[in-house]
Amino acid sequence: MTKPKLRLVTPDQAQEGAANCKALGQVLDRIGDKWTIMVVGVLSHGPMRFNALQREIPGLSHRMLTMTLRGLERDGLVKRTAFATIPPRVDYELTAVGHSLTEPLYALAIWARGQQANIEAARAAFDASSTD
Amino acid sequence: MTKPKLRLVTPDQAQEGAANCKALGQVLDRIGDKWTIMVVGVLSHGPMRFNALQREIPGLSHRMLTMTLRGLERDGLVKRTAFATIPPRVDYELTAVGHSLTEPLYALAIWARGQQANIEAARAAFDASSTD
């Protein structure tokens, strides 16, 4: 060990990593909540009305759906279209940006499904050894 | 348009989508919190000690770091190695599974950085029109 410093990454990579972490943090703050990805997932099939959306996602309260949609709309991930008819009707659909999000999300889903078994096994093993 | 039903996805794809959503939900429950990805990001550079880890992530409290590491360890994403020396020393490092997570995460980070500007713009526009 004669190295003065042990750096496993170059400063440039570290900068990259830091920037990525910040960016990742932002996205996760947006999509990391309980409902957002569900809504995006359902919406990825096509436009949908408010109530249809709620019916599609069990456990999602009226209020939470409103807030989730608001957030997504605010960030330009979904487009809201209101028809001033009686009864009123509002359609929600993914924008181009919203759709583009589904791709990396899909990659993550693939990983999730691939590692699911490993993770559950690890969890069981961990719980067993701490309970014992 | 002679189709009897307007389905943008086949039933099979819908099943896929549902399964993916579930899987995604699981991952996001794990990595969606405030600190986990930061820890994974820092650990992706190499093994690190508890205090070094904490110093690396501003705002991360002692307690939260403990809990975050516990969770990751439980799911087999990080490996914990304790040395019974005085003073005690504990190293944390990503496991193979943990490292494999960084890949889809990286894809997501790329997306994040690419869309960051769009999202901020949309957000500003949205806020402007609602504040007006």
Added chain:
DNA sequence: CGGAATCCCCCTGGATACTG
């Protein structure tokens, strides 16, 4: 130095009811 337990505050998010 690393971890666990206690305390406590704040904010998320659910239920309900009202407006248009």
Added chain:
DNA sequence: CAGTATCCAGGGGGATTCCG
């Protein structure tokens, strides 16, 4: 049918303290 406002409980998470 869509959205907002109010109320309120539960838990996430920070500060602190004590143990090994």
